[in-house]
Each structure stands twice: as C-alpha cells, then as structure tokens.
Amino acid sequence: MARVEVRHVSKSFGNITAVEDFSLVTSDGEFIALVGPSGCGKTSIMRMIAGLETVSEGQVLFDDKDVTNELPRDRDVAMVFQNYALFPHLNVYSNLAFGLQLRKTPKAEIEARVKNVVRMLDIEELLSRRPRELSGGQRQRVALGRAIMREPRVFLMDEPLSNLDAALRMEMRAEIIKLQERLGITTFYVTHDQVEALSMGDRVVVMRSGRLQQVGTPMELYERPTNSYVAGFIGSPPMNFLAARANGSTLTLEVQDVELELSGRLSAALRESGSANILLGVRPEHVALSDHPASDGLYSLEATVDTVEPLGHTILVRTKLSSQQHINVLVSEKIPWRAGAGVHLIFRPEHIYLFDKEADRLLCGLPA
Numbered sequence: 001m002a003r004v005e006v007r008h009v010s011k012s013f014g015n016i017t018a019v020e021d022f023s024l025v026t027s028d029g030e031f032i033a034l035v036g037p038s039g040c041g042k043t044s045i046m047r048m049i050a051g052l053e054t055v056s057e058g059q060v061l062f063d064d065k066d067v068t069n070e071l072p073r074d075r076d077v078a079m080v081f082q083n084y085a086l087f088p089h090l091n092v093y094s095n096l097a098f099g100l101q102l103r104k105t106p107k108a109e110i111e112a113r114v115k116n117v118v119r120m121l122d123i124e125e126l127l128s129r130r131p132r133e134l135s136g137g138q139r140q141r142v143a144l145g146r147a148i149m150r151e152p153r154v155f156l157m158d159e160p161l162s163n164l165d166a167a168l169r170m171e172m173r174a175e176i177i178k179l180q181e182r183l184g185i186t187t188f189y190v191t192h193d194q195v196e197a198l199s200m201g202d203r204v205v206v207m208r209s210g211r212l213q214q215v216g217t218p219m220e221l222y223e224r225p226t227n228s229y230v231a232g233f234i235g236s237p238p239m240n241f242l243a244a245r246a247n248g249s250t251l252t253l254e255v256q257d258v259e260l261e262l263s264g265r266l267s268a269a270l271r272e273s274g275s276a277n278i279l280l281g282v283r284p285e286h287v288a289l290s291d292h293p294a295s296d297g298l299y300s301l302e303a304t305v306d307t308v309e310p311l312g313h314t315i316l317v318r319t320k321l322s323s324q325q326h327i328n329v330l331v332s333e334k335i336p337w338r339a340g341a342g343v344h345l346i347f348r349p350e351h352i353y354l355f356d357k358e359a360d361r362l363l364c365g366l367p368a
C-alpha cells in the first residue's frame, strides 16, 4: 500500500507530447479512475507510474520517496492490461505462481497464496487449465489473480475489461471494487468509459490531449465540472449546451429569441465574472416536455420531437430547435408525442450550468 504522488510529470515521444504537466496525489488505498478518449495519455501515465516508461520531466513518489529512477521491479506495482498477457503454455496454477517463483518464494507459501487467491476470485476449479481453455472472463480473473498474488503496493489496471461483453463487464467491475476494498491497495484504473469511471472511482481524473482537466469525486464532476469538456464527458447522453449573451441579469439565447431571467445565484455569478459570451448547460435528465410553455419561474423553449428511443427504464427523446440544434431529453414515463410533434422544453433555473464560452470555464454549477 502506498500514497502515490505524481508531480508535474510530462512525457514526449519525439515531438509528440503524450502527457503535459500532470500532477496528482492519492491517499493510501484510494481508487483513482482515469478517464478520457483514446490517445489522451492514460496509458503513458500508467507506464510512468509503473516505471516501464521514463518521464521526460517531473517526479513520481511512493510514500514520499522519489522512485522516478527506480526500475519497475523495485517499485512493487502490479499491472493488469486489456489483453491479459497470460503465459499460453502454462496452466492457471503456474501463471499465478510464476512471479513468486521468480522471486524464490518458498513453495509452501506460494501454494498457500494461490489457494487464497483462487478462492477469492472463484476460479478454484480452473487451476490445471491453460489460458486457451478459458473464457474471456475467466482469463481476466486469472490476470487479476496474478496481480494480487504479490500483494503489491500499487495496482495499475489499464482498460482491463474492454475485451469483455457488457454483462461480464458489469460483474467484473463489481468484483474489482470488492477486491480493492478488501485488499486496500492504492489503485489506478484506466477506462475510456465514463460510466465505468464514475461507478468505480473514489475520485475520477478526466484527461484531454495529455492534460488533466479535472480531478474529483463523481458528484463533484457532475455538479461542478470545471469546463464544458468535462461537463459534456460526464453523463450519458451528454449535457446540452446553448450559446447565449449575458446582459445584466438576463440571458439572451442565440438559437431562439428567448430571454431568460436569471435568479440571484446565477446573476451574481455572471456579474462577478464579467463574462458576456455564455454557454448555458442543462442535462437531459433535467429537461421536461410539455404541451404548454412553462409557468413563472421556469424556463421554456419551443422544439419539435425528432426521435423517441426507449432505453428500458428511461426514454431518450431527441428534440430539435428551430435552429436545427438538437436537445436531448430523458424522461421516465411514456410520452404522448411522436416524431414531428411540437413540444415545450421546460427546465428549472437551479438545474442550469453557466460557462464562460471564451475561457471555457464554469461560472456557476448546481447549487450545493
């Protein structure tokens, strides 16, 4: 177990900057989910923490000790990858035992640890099988088992579940959370799936083009995303954005000639910032549909229903403003409208986010 500190770390490959000035301090035993689109530098960060890649600038510390120049084997981290990387010619027992055998751990101790690990992961009956005789989910369990055999100080998991189907992924997700809680090992978990990141991480790190955008608890990211990128990345379907001009305590939307009267909290935030070019954000789950415009104190926009997609417990209604911009709406009950119907989109002042469009930063999130 270790407190990991990544201090102003950058990584370049020739003239490609993979990671730029990345800093993060974990607490001991914390579960950090690292999320961002492909190519944003997630794997590079993991490899630098593991010592598999040198840093171009900055330092990595475990429990306040600088390990920047230590070899991977001296750092005592365990990695789990998307492609498992099991030895194909060894059975499950030997795959699990291999690392400890290399370290000349006594045989009796290895046997005891294997027994413990296979019980934890419910793979006792697979011990004599080779990897090719296992399903994808079983292989992933063995790969996890191999990582926990050594009881490392830090776990690094790089998209470990992306090869599994949706149902299995849910199951393994829950298992990894349980396992991590039980072992209390500081964990970095990389995913490109924001739902996975939010459901697993004590804190979530959102990356874009090699740069950290925001780190926070899932609720912090949801309620106070630092910019419209994080706001659009967290939540599915993503937040709707409307461009607007601020004038005093009203907002004039660009898409429709609609003036929104701002509440005290919102207009105070606007006044303080002095921003005039605004992005108004509202999440699909915070927009309601109606035959009538909103009553006082609520906001409403005219729109046309474009598509209606039942998602099971909710319905996604894609609507279109006269400007052709789409606004996604999530509703929980059956709706009487079909494609082409005119509706009013209704939302509450306490559910809107305001961003400065030029500086791309949050001016006002959800009320505390």
Ligand SMILES: Nc1ncnc2c1ncn2[C@@H]1O[C@H](COP(=O)(O)OP(=O)(O)O)[C@@H](O)[C@H]1O
Pocket (backbone or CB within 6 Å): 013, 016, 017, 018, 036, 037, 038, 039, 040, 041, 042, 043, 044, 045
């Ligand atoms: N060994 C390498 N040589 C050159 N460029 C690399 C190398 N590894 C990664 N990159 C580049 O660095 C950027 C970040 O890559 P990576 O860390 O793998 O991102 P992610 O894991 O988020 O998909 C990408 O532009 C990628 O092409």
Ligand SMILES: [Mg+2]
Pocket (backbone or CB within 6 Å): 042, 043, 044, 158
């Ligand atoms: Mg990667």
